[in-house]
């Protein structure tokens with residue numbers, strides 16, 4: 324330090340110089356050299372200084388970057404040359420049939436597996452698996468697994484506060500209360516998880532995952548055990564919270580509401596591959612494949628000629644039609660035989676036969692079985708879908 328000061332003052336008495344009659348330029352040069360020396364010697368300062376002086380705008384950061392990853396447990400790849408990225412605060416839903424690799428993808432992002440190929444980055448830092456990282460999970464990342472992983476012998480309150488520092492006791496307590504409110508478990512704060520139902524345990528795990536305000540949250544079927552009465556409000560509150568705090572979230576789900584209503588984009592997985600990546604509304608309206616459409620509910624593949632005979636489409640060309648897009652009409656060339664009606668709350672789902680093939684549509688009231696009725700569809704829907712269908 325002394326040699327540094329001597330160098331800085333170019334032979335002047337450093338004490339006099341600093342404490343008394345220093346000119347403006349001397350002070351300026353002293354500070355300049357002082358900061359330069361600090362920057363060289365303390366790496367943390369180097370980092371902080373550059374971030375404060377020249378912060379990178381968040382919209383330029385690609386937060387999560389999954390690059391061409393492949394992974395197998397045994398012979399068959401479970402993740403197969405898969406790539407996608409997520410931006411700051413983006414909510415990405417991952418849908419796909421059971422076994423398509425959604426959970427494995429989340430675990431790979433969390434660093435639980437060593438990839439056979441490809442890389443995963445968070446900002447500019449590579450996420451490495453157990454071969455390089457004994458304790459998986461970085462502090463900026465939280466993963467809510469399907470099996471909750473709660474501490475059985477401590478209270479709900481302590482489970483939620485598990486990762487919060489005891490140094491700021493008041494803040495910690497306020498934060499736990501805020502989260503208990505969000506997951507509506509104030510009355511269970513002192514219970515042990517073993518005395519709670521599966522859905523209540525899942526809510527505790529959700530609150531714990533959010534306690535530290537991670538930069539990225541990985542949610543695997545986060546509402547699967549929670550009753551629909553609570554899920555809607557919880558889902559709204561959770562995603563509002565994530566948006567407010569700009570937390571990036573990847574959510575693996577079977578639930579079409581999770582997949583569509585809150586996500587900025589949706590990834591469709593099939594056999595370890597992402598077969599589609601799109602904004603939810605576009606994805607739903609133009610599913611492109613029967614596989615994608617059927618993730619959102621019952622879907623029909625109907626010969627286009629049956630729906631719009633005058634448009635001159637080839638005889639064997641079919642179009643995907645959701646059940647709510649078909650309606651009964653007085654008279655049309657598209658006639659079906661009614662087989663069964665299922666009450667589904669605000670409508671009936673009706674199973675019919677068209678030329679011996681099953682077909683489903685919705686109607687506000689039951690239709691008598693074994694009658695023949697005419698169906699119709701808005702032509703614009705058909706034309707738009709054909710344009711995008713593979």
Ligand SMILES: Nc1ncnc2c1ncn2[C@@H]1O[C@H](COP(=O)(O)OP(=O)(O)OP(=O)(O)O)[C@@H](O)[C@H]1O
Nearest residue numbers: 396397401419420421422423424425426427428575
């Ligand atoms: N530990 C493991 N060892 C061997 N195979 C595994 C293991 N974990 C998962 N798999 C296999 O990897 C494939 C993908 O599983 P994964 O749990 O990622 O699917 P998923 O899409 O999340 O399914 P679900 O929706 O049912 O949770 C499945 O075929 C599964 O049997």
